[in-house]
Amino acid sequence: MFKHLKSDLPASVVVFFIALPLCLGIALASGAPLFSGLIAGIVGGIVVGALSGSHIGVSGPAAGLAAIVLVAIGTLGSWENFLLAVVLGGVIQLVFGFLKAGIIGYYFPSSVIKGMLTGIGIIIILKQIPHFFGYDADPEGDFAFFQVDGENTFSEILQTFNNISPGATLIALIGLGILILWSSVLSKKGKFFQLVQGPLVAVVIGIIFYNLTKGSDLWGISTDHLVSVPVPEDASSFLAQFSFPNFGAIGNPQIWVTAFTIALVASLETLLCVEATDKLDPHKRVTPTNRELLAQGTGNIISGLIGGLPITQVIVRSSANIQSGGRTKLSAIIHGFFLLISVILIPRLLNMIPLSVLAAVLFIVGYKLAKPALFKTMYDLGWKQFVPFIVTVLGIIFTDLLVGIALGLLVGIVVILIKSYQNSHFLHIEDKSNGKHKIKMTLAEEVTFFNKGAILKELDSLPRDTYLELDVRKTRYLDNDIIEILDDFAFKAQERNIDIHLISERGMVENPPSFIEFFKLRPKSA
Structure with missing residues (x-):
């Protein structure tokens, strides 16, 4: 586990600085105690990180569950x-x-997963613009299009430009410059710049800037634009922040409805995130999805027992982990310990970190997820890939994560139906022979009721006095709906002077009186 410590440790620091405000922001957006978000982040890092089979996935409270929790x-x-x-x-x-339900994640098309990553990257950038300029009307966890204050993503940005904080904006620009310089130039200059990550330097400079400008009307940063970790006075007040479930309410049906909703949504978000992070993993390792569900379930049991929010694997922290060079699950575990130690030992120091600096870190994460070149790549792959991709992106931006994915998946299914309609058969027309048109129709390997429309259209459009050669030798599955269409057509063919020459594995049949009876005699696998 410690083989790649020199890569995992710097990555864990970056994930820690991203996770800290997100844990607090998601708790605030959920209407829950702030400390509950930190508990979920700690459990997600240490417990789920240790049990998970994912090498680079990071778990914690998820913005997608905030509305459900509220x-x-x-x-x-x-x-x-x-x-x-x-x-x-x-x-x-x-x-x-x-029950091995983890296989569900594999049924989402690649175009939808790529759209999910790109949409999340764009929404990260859009949602961090207010924090970058020192306008904090909404918590970091508010990732839906319509926000808790009645604004939406874009109207909130417009409000931001009327409320720019010079101090917060200046340190955000300095932090962004450090991050770009560090990743593009300094990281190639020596091992020191690889071990000490740019985000850590940006955060330290942000703390120094806050203390130097404290009290300045122009350059000072207000306290509502700083990280806000609960500060306990002593051990007893720290322990008092933990809460415990009321097992006396276990007979309440609403409890079970909520539990099932949390389990379903959290599992779906986790499986989608697993699929996405596996695609981002430069080493192309595959996460065992059923083990991931077991790890997430254990994490949620422990989080709920001590007063934490629900947990899922989360793409923002996972992608930051990958982009920062994380190699093994140790980076996720260490970030959980960093959260635990920091809220116990240095909460006052954490409360000096400007949110605008963390917004700069998330800008870089968002850009790497939504690189402009990806849009061209998906467009070049053709409309069957591009349309589900772009629908997923727009759905996530203008609704929320799960709705956007559902829209992309729906479009993907429609694309499959269209291609199935088009690929049900091959039609070859030859010159007239003995006064009749010779037409050869070869059915596909699998022909289902989705293909009814295409086949029916072709059969009805055949001209009178036609010689139809129907080849089903390659067909391994023929839906009963298609057999009924062929049986009806055999009756119409007599009226239109159409001869049918059926070619199957059993030989050739001229004008079969009943397709239903003929295919009953074939093996079911054929």
Whole structure:
């Protein structure tokens, strides 16, 4: 595990600085105690990181669950009741894992997964623009198009330009310059610049800038534009931040509905993230999805037992881990320990970090996920790849993650149906022979009810006095709907003076009286 420590340690520092405000922001957006987001980040890093089979995936509280959590807390009546739903959701995820439900993630087209990554990259940039310029009307966890304050992604950006903070903007630009210089120039100059990552330097300079400009009306950074970690006064006040589920409410049906919703959405987000991170992994390692569901279920049980938010594998932190050179699961585990140690030992120091500097870090992450060259690559692959890709991107930007993916998947299915319609058969027309048109129709290997329209259209368009050669030798599956169409056509063919020459594995048949009876005699596999 420690073989790649020199790569995993710097990556874990970057993931830590990204995870810290996201954990707090998602908790705030969820209407939950701020400390619950940190608990979920710690458990996601240490527990899920240790149990997961993913080498580069990072788990923690997810923005996609924020709306569900917000509604559920109000519906269930108390935070303790909601924690019980989180625990039960984890148990249901364990059941999913044991039932081998992890295979679901493999049924999402590559174009949709790439669209998901690109859409998330764009939304990261758009959502961090207010923080970059020192305008903090919404928490970092508010990743949906319509926001908690009634604004949307773009109207919030317009509001930002009327509320620019000079100090926050200046240190954000300095931080962005450091990050670009570090990754493009300094990282190639020596081992020191590879071990000490640009984001760490940017954060340290941000803390120094905040303290030097404190009290300045022009360049000072307001406290609402800083990281806000709960600061306990002593050990007892620290322990008082933990909450425990109310097991007395286990008979409440609403608890079980919420638990199943959490398990379903968290599992789907995790499986999609696993598929996406595996594609980003430069070493192309494959994550065992069923083991991932078991790890996530265990993490949610523990998180719920001690007062944390629901956990999923999350693409923002996972992609930051990959881009920062993380090689093994150790980077995710170390980032969890960093979260734990920092909230215990240095919460006041963390509260000096400007959010605009962290926004600069996320700008780089977002750009690497949504490089402009990818749009051209997908366009060059043809409309069957580009349309589901772009629909997924736009869906994520203008709705939210799961809706965007669902739209992309729906379009992908429509594309499959169109291609299935087009590829059901091959038609070859020859010159007239003995006064009749000779037409050869070869059916595909698998012909289902999706192909009914295309085949019916071809048969109905055959002219009178035609010699039809119908070849089913390559066909291994022929849907009963298609057989019925052929049977009906055999009756019409007599009226239109169409001779049918059926070629199958069993030989040749001229004008079969009943296709239904003929195919009943064929093996089911044929």
